[in-house]
Amino acid sequence: MALAQDQPWLKDRRYTEGIGIRTGDLELHPGVAAEFGYDSNFFRRAEEDQASPDDVGPVGSLRLRITPSFSLSTLSQQRQEVTPDAPPPDVEFRGGVSATYDEFFPVSGSERGQERLSQQRNIGGLLDASLTILPRRPWSAVLDASLGRTIASSDIGISNQSFRRVHADAGAELVWTPGGGLLDWRLGYRFRGTFFEVDEFDSLTNLQHTVRTRGRWRFLPRTALIYDASLGFVDYPNPGVQLSSHPLRAQLGINGLVTSSFGLLAMAGWGASFYTSDSQTEVHDFDSVIGQLELKWYLTPNPSTDPEAATLALSSLSAGFTRDFHDSFLASYYERNRGYLKLTYFFGGRFLLIADGGVAANVYPEVPVNPASVTEAHDPWTDVRIDASLFGEYRIGDSLGINSTLRYGNNISSTALTTPNQTDGRILRNYLGWQQFEAYLGVRWFM
Helix, strand or coil: CHHHCCCHHHHCHHHHCCCCEEECCEEEEEEEEEEEEEECCCCCCCCCCCCECCECCCCCEEEEEEEEEEEEEECCCCCCCCCCCCCCCCEEEEEEEEEEEEEEEECCCCHHHHHHHHCCCEEEEEEEEEEEECCCCCEEEEEEEEEEEECCCCCCCCCCCCCCEEEEEEEEEEEECCHHHCEEEEEEEEEEEEEECCHHHHHHCEEEEEEEEEEEEEEECCEEEEEEEEEEEEECCCCCCCCEECCEEEEEEEEEECCCCEEEEEEEEEEECCEECCCCCCCCCCEEEEEEEEEEEECCCCCCCCCCCCCCCCCEEEEEEEEEEEECCCCCEEEEEEEEEEEEEEECCCEEEEEEEEEEEEEECCECCCCCCCCCCECCEEEEEEEEEEEEEEEECCCEEEEEEEEEEEEECCCEEEEECCCCCCEEEEECCEEEEEEEEEEEEEC
16 A cells, blocks of 8 residues: 555655644644656556557656645654553554645647546545554554555556556454564454456456464574465456466565674565466466565664664665566566665755665566457566656755655566457557656645
């Protein structure tokens, strides 16, 4: 759900919230932001895209975004007036709501494309809440839920309309931490539903149920053995080419502080997709190694012995690599191998800088012949995905910030999927390669 939020400061509450307003045993955090900038290719179209004879190529536009937000929580540890031996609270609660209004002012592209983009003005948002019962005790439980609406485009060659969709997410987790926190074992369940609003994409609506166990064992003061295993049940109620599956992932690794300035995360395991099909169509499954390797340098040394205890004040530089698989809306799955760099720098309590970028190889299996498919069969192929973003904010006082966001994306692909037109029988070539540049200036008030 965090990734569905366009603005970097909405992805992490450490950046979103200020000191807050105390009301009894609750903290209130209101805020509002406005941004104005340029989007070179909202629909993520290829230059040679042939979506329709009178609507080809990218459409550039000026873009206005207005985002009010509000969150509330039980008192943070900084505000809790307790003695050192006082027990932790019985419950901890946090909830929030945000909404983003998007307005587009097309400045380039085909006339039909500009008209289509003007019609994308809409409101997206997110409502979420989490409840921890008996926190920081040997036995505890975590409940959370969220509901969001995303106004975004597709990046897989479907370039005629917005990918408007509603996300529903809910989960529960039982936590066991005996021995003063040296062992942390969790068992949980999560539901995720993605519901597409446009009839053309109704077949992409999907429901996911996941059972997961994860945890860590701190066998050294600064180092922990970690594990993560999950089994999913993915269903498409109105399937087109999409297949139901039972994705299985299991990983084992280590997370630790080599020194107070350097951290290491290394995980490796196995993943398998287990797609099911009632037809005679050949099914392609992922069945291979998955994992993550990350090195982190804390520009401000981490005073804690816990590598996961980093706060906003701990500026850091990370370099890593991930390998995993994901459902594809073109066929069954795609394999993703991504290297990345991320810099988070908070200077003097006033200036925040977040730079993030990566290069990924997205490997797609063969797209088989399927009577329900909107595309014809295609051999396996690999796309190279480049992503980069830069966010900077200067905070005037404790509640006002002026920010700028730059973002670049490029899907380097020579692949074109052929699609028969349902009305006149013409064969359209849907090119998957695209590039997009975004730049925004904004101001936000937050408490």
